[in-house]
Amino acid sequence: MMHRKVVLRVVSKFLIPPILLFALYVQFHGDFGPGGGFQAGVIFGSGFILYAILFGVDMAKRVLPPWSTRLLLVVGVLTYGLTGVAGLLLGGNYLDYNVLAHDPLHGQHYGILIVELGVGITVAAAMITIFNVFAGQTGGD
């Protein structure tokens, strides 16, 4: 796509790892600071999209093939949904995290962590999938 933009490519190569790291920070620090699954997923997705913009969609697809993002999309939703079902099986209500651990507070903590992870995976996969499909229309140049 932009084979001669050396500055952009070098700077983005420096920036993409911190972006992905920041996304993980937002994901797992959402209990304490602003952020959570949605924001983390979007940031993670935008890191990949930046890569795809600069190095071409085909290169990005080599890193993260389309089937894997589609799989992750489903995995994210199922993570959320099945956490609720796990609460049911352990004798609570649907999406009741108190029963996930012996201590209700810990149960809430685990529940929220898993659920936010599900949200993050879904959002990131959805963003990457939508971008790939949009960008792939032009023939991936």
Place this chain on the structure above:
Amino acid sequence: MLMMGAVGLAIARIRDLFAVSMLSGIFSLIGAAAYVVLDAVDVAFTEAAVGAGISTVLMLGTLALTTRKEKMGGGKSKSTAAFLVVAVTGAVLVYGTFDMPRYGDKIAAIHHHVVPRYIEKSGEEVGMPNIVTSVLASYRGYDTLGEVFVIFTAATGVLAILGRARRRREDEEADEGRSGTKEIAS
């Protein structure tokens, strides 16, 4: 707010869609700044990432597929009717805000329904320092589940509409390629 208005006007006036998508990104960024001023950091985060980042990229992707000039269509009567509808809706919305409590009003209804309970009890019940997270993921778990499904549906919808078309074109190209080689072979 004034800047948002100015950017909005510019978006309405400019016919170059590339500039419009950039301006809408700027609009979202100013919106995010406004949320920070209102102490809604989580919302500002989302607005900056989704509104200013992803949606701008998606709009640019759409522009690459279509064209970057807006088609001039519709007569004067059409635009007058549209203006009337917008003006009336806007007037009704502004009229509606007169009934809203002032910003920071402590007797406003929003501060008396479930919010005090969340603020007082969520530490004991959920144990998260960030109350927004505990409301989002625990008290309002169903809502968030619904939102996740909305995103999931959006992605599958895009895949169903655009992903299919792409594959068909590839199949056709593959077919053409095959028939071409056949002709050469024969």
